[in-house]
Amino acid sequence: MSEKKPRLRSALEGIPTYKPGRPAASGPAAYKLSSNENPYPPLPGVLETLTASAGAANRYPDMACTGLMEAIADRFGVPVEHVATGTGSVGVAQQLLQCTAGPGDEVIYAWRSFEAYPIITQISGAASVQVPLTDGEEHDLDAMAGAVTDRTRLIFVCNPNNPTGVAIPGDALERFLDRVPDDVLVVLDEAYREFVRDEGVVDGLDLYRDRPNVCVLRTFSKAYGLAGLRVGFAVAHEPVAAALRKTAVPFGVSQLAQDAAVASLRSENELLERVESLVAERARVSRELVAQGWTVPESHANFVWLRLGDRTSAFAAACEQSGVMIRPFPGEGVRVSVGETEANEIFLQTAAAFRKSEF
Numbered sequence: 001m002s003e004k005k006p007r008l009r010s011a012l013e014g015i016p017t018y019k020p021g022r023p024a025a026s027g028p029a030a031y032k033l034s035s036n037e038n039p040y041p042p043l044p045g046v047l048e049t050l051t052a053s054a055g056a057a058n059r060y061p062d063m064a065c066t067g068l069m070e071a072i073a074d075r076f077g078v079p080v081e082h083v084a085t086g087t088g089s090v091g092v093a094q095q096l097l098q099c100t101a102g103p104g105d106e107v108i109y110a111w112r113s114f115e116a117y118p119i120i121t122q123i124s125g126a127a128s129v130q131v132p133l134t135d136g137e138e139h140d141l142d143a144m145a146g147a148v149t150d151r152t153r154l155i156f157v158c159n160p161n162n163p164t165g166v167a168i169p170g171d172a173l174e175r176f177l178d179r180v181p182d183d184v185l186v187v188l189d190e191a192y193r194e195f196v197r198d199e200g201v202v203d204g205l206d207l208y209r210d211r212p213n214v215c216v217l218r219t220f221s222k223a224y225g226l227a228g229l230r231v232g233f234a235v236a237h238e239p240v241a242a243a244l245r246k247t248a249v250p251f252g253v254s255q256l257a258q259d260a261a262v263a264s265l266r267s268e269n270e271l272l273e274r275v276e277s278l279v280a281e282r283a284r285v286s287r288e289l290v291a292q293g294w295t296v297p298e299s300h301a302n303f304v305w306l307r308l309g310d311r312t313s314a315f316a317a318a319c320e321q322s323g324v325m326i327r328p329f330p331g332e333g334v335r336v337s338v339g340e341t342e343a344n345e346i347f348l349q350t351a352a353a354f355r356k357s358e359f
């Protein structure tokens with residue numbers, strides 16, 4: 001065999017690999033709280049739709065996602081030309097980078113934030129400019145605005161932020177957007193928007209309307225419970241939305257995903273009741289953690305964050321032993337998804353025992 005290997009782009013060297021949340025260990029009391037998934041399976045009506053679509057799996061999907069685009073436009077009150085769908089919102093985020101950034105360019109985001117940002121930025125060839133969160137786990141919007149240079153092409157604003165759950169107050173976000181030059185795309189990643197209950201946290205769709213450089217990312221993976229089907233979308237003005245359609249992987253969103261997403265929008269009320277119960281569980285989990293003595297930043301998403309520093313790995317190991325998988329960021333903290341009540345309960349008991357033994 002030849003010694004020569006295909007030449008790959010040097011931009012790929014050293015890319016951190018995306019760490020998916022670890023699956024639950026086997027056994028009756030094994031729960032996965034490591035990927036911010038929705039613990040509820042699809043609604044019966046959505047399952048029926050999936051079964052019907054599966055029967056046509058020999059056909060390519062509707063490449064333009066016509067029905068889904070119209071359903072999204074209708075639901076959110078935006079022109080259909082402003083909607084672009086993709087393989088999960090992370091797929092759409094990657095397309096946004098393809099549309100805007102390359103070698104020599106810069107992409108700004110807070111850190112720590114969604115761990116796909118550094119990966120997809122590096123793949124684009126652009127440089128990441130990571131702006132540390134404040135001591136209060138908030139986006140440092142002043143520092144982010146101050147980090148803009150004439151090389152900046154895109155800014156990710158994760159609201160609420162993964163993995164801390166902290167949300168940005170609407171007035172602060174608006175002041176930030178006012179400071180960003182019009183030719184820099186600001187991506188408001190709102191993967192967890194449906195879990196926000198604080199009226200002071202502005203809906204990105206209200207901000208994008210007057211701002212051609214603002215794009216909103218949403219997903220069917222979290223509140224709508226379709227993570228396994230890979231479908232998300234962006235709402236953006238032209239020419240951003242049009243550029244997204246140009247960079248879409250042809251036939252990337254399966255017909256199953258398109259049909260299930262449309263069916264989920266139709267059954268939205270029932271799905272949002274489930275979200276409501278997760279929000280109630282989030283409040284209970286947060287309250288009990290505080291009562292145990294932990295510092296818990298107020299979460300506006302379907303997970304909570306504990307900054308544990310060098311106790312992080314030991315805490316994750318204790319949870320694993322009790323039958324719940326959580327997401328450790330070694331040396332920093334753990335992110336724990338709000339799941340089934342039983343899972344949350346095991347987590348809370350483990351947290352209490354850990355606090356007693358380690359603090």
Ligand SMILES: Cc1ncc(COP(=O)(O)O)c(C=O)c1O
Pocket residue numbers: 035036087088089090091114158161162189191218219220221227230231232
């Ligand atoms: C902030 C944020 N954005 C985007 C995503 C990607 O979601 P998906 O690609 O499933 O739509 C996630 C998933 O965890 C996330 O946390």
